[in-house]
Amino acid sequence: MNIGLLGFGNMGKTHSYAVTNLNYFYKDLPFKAKITAVCTSHIETSKKAADTFGFDYASVNEDEIINNPDIDIIDICTPNIYHYQTLKKAIAAGKHIYCEKPLCVTADEAFEIADMAKKAGVTAQIVFNTRFLAPIMRAKQIIDEGRLGRILSFRTAYLHSSCTDPDKNAGWKQNRDICGGGVLFDLGSHVIDLVYYLCGNFKAVSGKSKIAYDVRRGMNGEQWNTNADEAFYICAELENGAVGTIEASKIAVGTNDDFTIEIYGEKGALKFDLMEPNWLYFYDTAAYNNEMGGDRGFTKIECVGRYPSPGGAFPGAKAPTGWLRGHVGSMYAFLNCVYTGEKTTPSFDDAAHVQLVMEKAYESDKSKKWEYIGK
Numbered sequence: 174m175n176i177g178l179l180g181f182g183n184m185g186k187t188h189s190y191a192v193t194n195l196n197y198f199y200k201d202l203p204f205k206a207k208i209t210a211v212c213t214s215h216i217e218t219s220k221k222a223a224d225t226f227g228f229d230y231a232s233v234n235e236d237e238i239i240n241n242p243d244i245d246i247i248d249i250c251t252p253n254i255y256h257y258q259t260l261k262k263a264i265a266a267g268k269h270i271y272c273e274k275p276l277c278v279t280a281d282e283a284f285e286i287a288d289m290a291k292k293a294g295v296t297a298q299i300v301f302n303t304r305f306l307a308p309i310m311r312a313k314q315i316i317d318e319g320r321l322g323r324i325l326s327f328r329t330a331y332l333h334s335s336c337t338d339p340d341k342n343a344g345w346k347q348n349r350d351i352c353g354g355g356v357l358f359d360l361g362s363h364v365i366d367l368v369y370y371l372c373g374n375f376k377a378v379s380g381k382s383k384i385a386y387d388v389r390r391g392m393n394g395e396q397w398n399t400n401a402d403e404a405f406y407i408c409a410e411l412e413n414g415a416v417g418t419i420e421a422s423k424i425a426v427g428t429n430d431d432f433t434i435e436i437y438g439e440k441g442a443l444k445f446d447l448m449e450p451n452w453l454y455f456y457d458t459a460a461y462n463n464e465m466g467g468d469r470g471f472t473k474i475e476c477v478g479r480y481p482s483p484g485g486a487f488p489g490a491k492a493p494t495g496w497l498r499g500h501v502g503s504m505y506a507f508l509n510c511v512y513t514g515e516k517t518t519p520s521f522d523d524a525a526h527v528q529l530v531m532e533k534a535y536e537s538d539k540s541k542k543w544e545y546i547g548k
């Protein structure tokens with residue numbers, strides 16, 4: 174399977190790592206995948222990427238790659254506002270698509286793309302890589318086994334510190350004109366997806382945005398008015414009645430990649446912290462109890478490098494894991510679906526649901542009212 178990689182910044186590199194190393198992590202793969210072409214906005218960076226990482230050719234024209242009949246898959250790692258047009262062209266060309274989040278910048282665009290991809294019969298997956306961390310996969314198993322019972326509430330947060338320095342220039346992720354939103358799009362999308370994946374469909378949201386630094390230097394180094402949320406807070410209700418909070422922030426001093434999720438059900442509870450990616454914490458009310466507490470308490474489950482076959486062979490089930498392993502798992506899931514024709518998850522439909530939730534949260538921030546999801 175020949176992949177055309179569009180964008181070679183942090184995520185282009187991450188996807189390239191995943192493709193290149195897939196055979197280490199997944200044993201005896203029945204398919205071979207390689208990145209054939211790369212496209213960035215400057216020919217020097219594109220050529221450097223191709224030379225350094227061994228891609229066949231470099232380009233600054235994505236159309237040339239999308240329309241190349243030898244390319245089977247388009248992998249989209251460009252800034253958010255470009256996704257929609259690229260997606261339309263890639264679907265029209267009949268390519269399978271692996272697209273970074275968020276799928277688009279409006280819900281209408283996202284639903285249109287999900288529909289187009291379905292009608293064209295191409296295999297399409299959104300990159301919600303946190304679903305492929307071993308503890309999140311284990312959490313999904315526990316929930317599907319009914320061991321939490323009815324889910325009552327959740328508390329989630331994705332916290333970075335990258336906007337805490339007022340002397341730092343804004344990047345494109347702080348610029349609504351390129352990002353399409355702010356931290357809600359960048360970090361919040363992952364959290365909304367996991368709440369949706371683990372707890373259920375969203376019913377309504379109440380949102381509040383926060384900009385801590387109104388003025389800073391923009392991408393060109395000149396004074397610039399911040400135009401996108403640096404933090405976003407959501408109170409959400411799900412269709413199953415669960416209620417919880419979602420916080421996304423880049424103004425959290427002292428944080429690195431601090432993603433946490435807590436889910437509380439009638440029969441049990443789960444906790445995960447991305448800064449401690451080896452462990453899932455599970456509280457089971459079915460555990461033996463006596464007046465001294467019995468065996469009650471959160472159990473630290475050793476998820477470590479335990480991936481279902483053929484994924485656990487390297488570097489081994491006991492080897493500590495991290496953020497990158499989730500991306501390798503996500504890439505494997507997608508390529509395996511391209512090869513087998515099975516349905517992808519997370520799909521573009523999932524991506525459109527997340528996009529709608531984010532849009533409603535922004536609407537709620539403006540209207541100061543709860544907004545209902547309605548699709």
Ligand SMILES: NC(=O)c1ccc[n+]([C@@H]2O[C@H](COP(=O)([O-])OP(=O)(O)OC[C@H]3O[C@@H](n4cnc5c(N)ncnc54)[C@H](O)[C@@H]3O)[C@@H](O)[C@H]2O)c1
Pocket residue numbers: 179180181182183184185212213214215235249250251252253255273274275300301302359
């Ligand atoms: N899933 C994750 O873990 C995760 C993490 C970070 C970013 N992302 C997403 O990945 C995407 C890329 O983010 P990034 O952090 O890699 O950005 P980046 O700024 O590091 O890289 C962007 C790349 O796109 C290229 N580019 C820009 N405009 C282009 C155009 N018009 N045509 C072709 N190439 C173009 C740039 O040259 C650069 O190579 C975004 O959608 C972002 O939301 C996902």
